[in-house]
Amino acid sequence: MNIIIKKFGGTSVSSISKIERAISYIKKARKSGYSVVVVVSAMGQETDRLLKLTTGLDEYKKTDDISSLLAAGEQISSSLFSILLNKNNIKGKSFQGWQLPIHTELSYHNSHILKIETKNIKNSLKNNEVPVISGFQGINQLNRITTLGRGGSDTTAVALAASLAAKRCDIYTDVAGVFSADPRIVKEAKKIDEINYEEMLELSSLGARVLHTRSVQLALKYNVKLQVLSSFTGKKGTMLTKKNVYLEKQIIRGIAHSNNETLFTLIDVKNQPGISATIFNALSKENINVDMIVQSGSAKDANVTYAFTISKTDAKKAEAIMNKLKSKVRFNDMFINNNICKVSIVGLGMKTNAGVANTMFTELAKNNINMHVISTSEIKISVLIDEKYKELAIRSLHSIFKLNARKK
């Protein structure tokens, strides 16, 4: 059976007419001989509407209740999608996470998929139906609804593609594909036709909002052929590949940015063994992930400055934790900066091209943009800058790395 997975995001199923357009792509694929399995997100602003019901209740939110509240959003869209398939003379069948089931870890948020039972889907396909799976949700061993985190429907789609050995997984979204930078900031940004998994992984984890990071990891791990494309046009989008597709001249594949960080700076921290562990253990206990970390002042026994970034949504919680730790960690002062932005350049070409960092830092310096923190990996460099320089930094880097002039 030639199975293809088609995942439609919130904007792609936000109305009857948009669902009908999605169905036109399904018809086309079926005419080409594919068996289609659909994955849907909640309709348009539904998840936000449901979250809004709990406004002011943050501290009382029991994690499993929030998950079952939010999962209702996908239940609505998958049911409606199936009804509309029927209208189009295609037998649809909706499946919620618990109906397959999609087994996940115990945790209720950002839960990971452990296993997908495919029997029901295969039976449905044998009956010439189009199974419509609610994305974003699963159940844990306690038979409670879990959710995979924002954007988790991408991960559902890729996990299904892996479990069903699908020929391809198409992620329909509201953009034409993956771009060299956010087109709203850089008007010369170009759609990338083919991108390496690792590059995509870096781009999406660094803030490019096209694909859920975990879905790319999963696609890489299970060798899923993944395509991102526009649900408005249905035209060829960006195909993920294992090949190294960069051209000689093109060292950098794309630029990502993220506004979601808060920078904590601890001043005059007494430098004693175990302090880092104390800080980061306390944060991780509350499920707060630290992203970038820097420690300055290297003389032994002298006081040092600690700086680290965490997600903006965790800032309040982290502040309380740090205040509690003050007597133990012994720092003189703490600054919390929300007006920062992380800008990253990503490209496999870095591996074999020296001087990329130098080019980046020089370009930023030329524009008088100060860097608070720098972090690097083999194929990316991220810098933390003041948010007000965001556009300037992205545009000038896009230009200096010749992304504007990139051939299609």
Add this chain to the structure above:
Amino acid sequence: MNIIIKKFGGTSVSSISKIERAISYIKKARKSGYSVVVVVSAMGQETDRLLKLTTGLDEYKKTDDISSLLAAGEQISSSLFSILLNKNNIKGKSFQGWQLPIHTELSYHNSHILKIETKNIKNSLKNNEVPVISGFQGINQLNRITTLGRGGSDTTAVALAASLAAKRCDIYTDVAGVFSADPRIVKEAKKIDEINYEEMLELSSLGARVLHTRSVQLALKYNVKLQVLSSFTGKKGTMLTKKNVYLEKQIIRGIAHSNNETLFTLIDVKNQPGISATIFNALSKENINVDMIVQSGSAKDANVTYAFTISKTDAKKAEAIMNKLKSKVRFNDMFINNNICKVSIVGLGMKTNAGVANTMFTELAKNNINMHVISTSEIKISVLIDEKYKELAIRSLHSIFKLNARKK
């Protein structure tokens, strides 16, 4: 364990503040030593909002998809209710129909509950939690979501009360209890403190919208102590009882009415054996229930007039069916009347008081109200009249049967 079931309808959970008020009743019951199990409907207009998503898709609605679409409404309210219990320092735990599970028949609409597994609820109560069950929904043997029909949450509540051997089942609604007639029509209508199950059964099946008919049947069958009360005041409402609570003078307990009927009249039907069966089989095949039936013209071999009423929502479907049957049934003409109303008087007192029908018909005649169809049982008389006489008929019957003067 002293278990009490508290069911809150849509208007009782339509906002955070209303849910908080519902929780105040739960607190009170827990203080009195009860273990509370909650059943909720979807919030306010949620079910209508969800149905509206399928506007214009009636003929394409696959029954199982609609059920899973609508069931999302209760999933939202039960999850939110549990979050708010937590805010009130009560451990809540939401359960969807499939999580208990609540087993139903195969059919997706108006499905009947076969069995409720109570293990999860009992465990939850042992943990000092308040389980919050989504009403209206269950699963069938195919592991698909089913729904119990509009108002089905009442039935969920009573079925739970029976399964858990609860001390009482409180149905919170937006009225103070069961009234002798609709208070919006008869301002002298009185709240009934105690009502016999059979009387309640007739009243609710005849259009009194306070309780789902099937919930009353179930309460009677399993001897569930059932109370209807206002979620706005929490004051004592109407208690259902097995006793015959009518007073000597008070033959009639209450007056019900319904606007949901359509009257079909077939003119000059060739009177041959099996014709009734043909008509009603054809309708029942499409799940159309016939309510009142009358056949006039009794001479053998002569043509007769057939009249029957069905639910207004089925009128279009029934019209098509009747037109298809025309050659087989051989009638000359068909009239379809939507401007009718069924008015019924109900009371155990009828059994032992002759002349009730006579009083009713005389009173209607006095007001020049013509009756199209009459149907009777041991404890009720229903008449079909033109809709324009509805208020006049109800008020004059309420008065002639001395319901206005009824002592509390």
